[in-house]
Amino acid sequence: MTTTDTRDQVAFTPAALDRDARFYVAGHRGLVGSAIWRRLEAEGFTDLVGRSSAELDLKDRDAVFAFFKETTPKYVVLAAAKVGGILANSTYPVDFLSDNLRIQVNVLDAALKYGVERLLFLGSSCIYPRLAPQPIHEDTLLTGHLEPTNDAYAIAKIAGILQIQAVRRQYGLPWISAMPTNLYGPGDNFSPKGSHVLPALIRRYDEAAASGAASVTNWGTGTPRREFLHVDDMAEACLHLMEHYDGPEQVNVGTGSDVTIKDIAETIARVVGFTGTTEWDTDKPDGTPQKLLDVSKLAQAGWTAKIGLEEGLRSTVQWYREHANSLRE
Template sequence: MELNSKIYIAGHRGLVGSAILRALQKKGYRNLVYRTRAELDLRNKEEVDQFFATEEIEYVFLAAAKVGGIVANNDNPADFIRDNLLIQSHVIDAAYQAKVNKLLFLGSTCIYPRHAPQPLKEEYLLTGELESTNRAYAVAKIAGITMCQSYNKQFGTSFISAMPTNMYGPNDNFDLINSHVLPALIRKFHEAMINDESSVEVWGTGTPKREFLHSDDLAEACLFLMNHYEQDEIINIGVGDDISIRELAELVQKIVGYEGEIVFNTSAPDGTPRKLVDVTRINELGWTAQISLEDGIRSVYAAFRDEALIKQ
């Protein structure tokens, strides 16, 4: 990408898209295009086709998606598969029709089989049964990957697919029903401390292990891949290390400064037992994550606390 290349960031208000936008601006890219959902509904094919036909986009970061935690995925599977299939199908096809130079499709490590060996290598995709609590979302993302590969094969496009691990960072979703585990824990411990509550409930047994990647690290990886990766195969983005949910809860508790008890609700679902990605491929290309988990959580909590104070 040249600094004056016309670059479209789909989903620029979300956790991932906003980080990619910040990274591009920081590096001096000045011809950036983005639209709110009200301005461009990516679920509407006519709107998407018209947008690409008139804007002459050269590069696309496809970070727009319907996302959520275990509860949201489990309760609303039709919404997750419908919206994600529509968004990615419309954008990928319109990018082909408009002859964009390159597109980066962002999937998720939840696409890997529930019981795949650890760490998760890219070649484990489609080798086993998916995690039931987010099957609809995973199937949609797998369809997006296959669509990119199919367009590359049939039409000679340059559509690449990256699989980031669990993410957190600025502009995260802190809703206790629809959010992922880390922002939910930050909010739970903060509110428990403010309200002087004696305990905080954490879903599950605390034994599952998760890997967490700061969205600013992810954005740097996406820019790196757009400029240096041309392969048809998917590529993982992660830190190469994980932590149990119990250890994560204790770390958030320490950072927030909450002194009460942590109570694990063992009747609630755990989700996938472990989800650590193998980052050998991207590391060998020359990219590694830079932000430690503790430093990242401290910065995210500071911003959340400041925002909470403003709203009081």
């Protein structure tokens, strides 16, 4: 992918969004969507629209088109997706590919038909090659092999980026894409089978601390490096991009720094009060060796992360404990 797409047909100058215009957040009850909703409320948006998966199945094309016809939003953030960690992605690749493709195509096609002016599509940093040069720049997309443990999910997200670019070329609409790094925070999925690495570690260590367990066993070697961004920072970045950035290339959203899985495990153990030992099951996969995003494009657009990792972890652990009886299993 090149940094400049000469076929792009958009002539648009980003500016402040109309706070009274209708704004649809697809996936508004998920980790990212709920944070975006909170941010928009705090910023004074008065006409927010959201539907739970029980109210609107985004895989149902007819239902999605009927929803857009009825609500006709001016702005959309597409944060809805089927997501999960290494275990879920490895076990159910068909679900991750099929569900996400249908969600994306249905929402984007309906948004096009019913005249959505400004749309932000949220992808994932797993779109980049497994062995991409670090930190990962946006133009490394489609330059190498994907990480096998989540390639199906990655392909779906890559298709979303290309659909955004195609809409820009064919219809001249100022739609954009953002690729967040590993996210965490209030509203995360702490399920033992469906969670990503950080919430899985929070649950594991907190339960071990509560039970007085002598040790905790984690997957892999602990050596892979990961970048973590608090979801409230992500939400702020999304609104900032919608108001300050336009272009066909996806924008990386992260902190620009990373830590090892071992380091993050030790920090979580300290935060939750676990004093036992940590073992590593090296027969389990590590996933990508390192995944650190180059966030220079985001910085050029005028935004940098604000919430420190330990500060964010403490607030996330507090949220997890307060909601322990109502978490997804």
